[in-house]
Amino acid sequence: MTKTLVVGAYSDTDLTPLKADFDPIFLDGPDDIASLDDSVGAAITAMAYKGHTPFGADQMDRLPNLGLIANYGVGYDAIDVNAANARGIKVTNTPNVLNDDVADLAVGMMLCHGREMMQASEWARSGNWAKHGEYALNRKVSGSTVGIMGLGRIGREIANRLAAFKMDVHYFSRSEKDTPGWTHHDDPVSLASAVDFLIVALVGGQETEKFVSKDVIAAMGPRGVLINISRGTTVDEAALLDALETRAIAGAGLDVFLNEPNIDPRFYALDNVVIQPHQGSGTIETRAAMGQLQRDNITAFHAGNALLTAVN
Numbered sequence: 001m002t003k004t005l006v007v008g009a010y011s012d013t014d015l016t017p018l019k020a021d022f023d024p025i026f027l028d029g030p031d032d033i034a035s036l037d038d039s040v041g042a043a044i045t046a047m048a049y050k051g052h053t054p055f056g057a058d059q060m061d062r063l064p065n066l067g068l069i070a071n072y073g074v075g076y077d078a079i080d081v082n083a084a085n086a087r088g089i090k091v092t093n094t095p096n097v098l099n100d101d102v103a104d105l106a107v108g109m110m111l112c113h114g115r116e117m118m119q120a121s122e123w124a125r126s127g128n129w130a131k132h133g134e135y136a137l138n139r140k141v142s143g144s145t146v147g148i149m150g151l152g153r154i155g156r157e158i159a160n161r162l163a164a165f166k167m168d169v170h171y172f173s174r175s176e177k178d179t180p181g182w183t184h185h186d187d188p189v190s191l192a193s194a195v196d197f198l199i200v201a202l203v204g205g206q207e208t209e210k211f212v213s214k215d216v217i218a219a220m221g222p223r224g225v226l227i228n229i230s231r232g233t234t235v236d237e238a239a240l241l242d243a244l245e246t247r248a249i250a251g252a253g254l255d256v257f258l259n260e261p262n263i264d265p266r267f268y269a270l271d272n273v274v275i276q277p278h279q280g281s282g283t284i285e286t287r288a289a290m291g292q293l294q295r296d297n298i299t300a301f302h303a304g305n306a307l308l309t310a311v312n
């Protein structure tokens with residue numbers, strides 16, 4: 001018997017085809033793997049994984065015949081790929097299908113921060129508009145200078161959108177890329193000091209931990225706004241909170257945090273932060289495409305065909 005294991009919190013639009021295609025075993029999270037009978041664990045050859053809880057060697061060893069971890073998401077930093085390699089387990093992700101939505105949300109958070117859309121909406125809803133007149137003037141976004149930290153697939157989509165906003169686009173990447181005249185920086189502090197908006201589009205994982213360091217945040221200055229759609233780990237969050245509280249930077253738009261969803265409550269007290277609940281890819285259309293790609297990888301694996309989007 002070979003079985004597929006589905007781990008994580010899926011919406012019904014994913015659960016229905018997962019059931020129909022694989023008749024799988026469902027678990028809420030990786031910790032529940034410990035509760036599987038040995039015979040069940042040994043039957044599992046493929047796994048659909050969704051979530052950001054680490055999945056490592058201990059869990060893999062409970063599934064001795066596992067050959068595939070199909071991740072629901074482009075970022076697979078939760079999965080210990082070295083441990084998977086050591087056990088001959090393939091890992092797949094869901095790249096590209098979510099680029100547009102994540103880029104849209106990054107731009108949306110910039111506009112929301114600059115134009116104070118949450119506060120302005122509250123001004124209208126509370127009756128202040130009728131009672132006290134126009135909402136306070138706020139900040140122009142189009143035409144300013146933006147820095148993209150990490151010009152990968154999503155970073156490029158963000159840059160393309162902001163070029164249409166007549167923004168002067170700068171970016172950080174280790175080597176210069178082929179761009180329509182955007183300014184390359186090989187040092188994150190140099191990028192941060194050159195721009196008004198700094199958008200983090202790095203991959204997660206150990207290599208990029210606290211890449212947006214205290215020094216990078218300090219270099220942004222009092223007009224600087226940090227937008228993060230990557231992972232909470234890429235930013236020195238304690239330094240960011242200090243800078244937001246003291247107004248050393250102007251503000252932030254954050255879709256990702258450390259310890260999601262139990263984020264640092266200091267964020268809730270700040271009126272200069274646009275907070276989003278890690279919903280970058282969270283549209284009906286994109287989640288359907290992510291689910292399809294995850295299932296297609298599992299189907300290919302069971303059929304012995306080439307995986308569509310392998311990462312190892």
Ligand code: 8YV
Nearest residue numbers: 050051072073074075278281
């Ligand atoms: C999540 C993401 O996968 O693609 C990624 O890397 O962070 C998201 O799309 C999604 O929230 C499901 O956990």
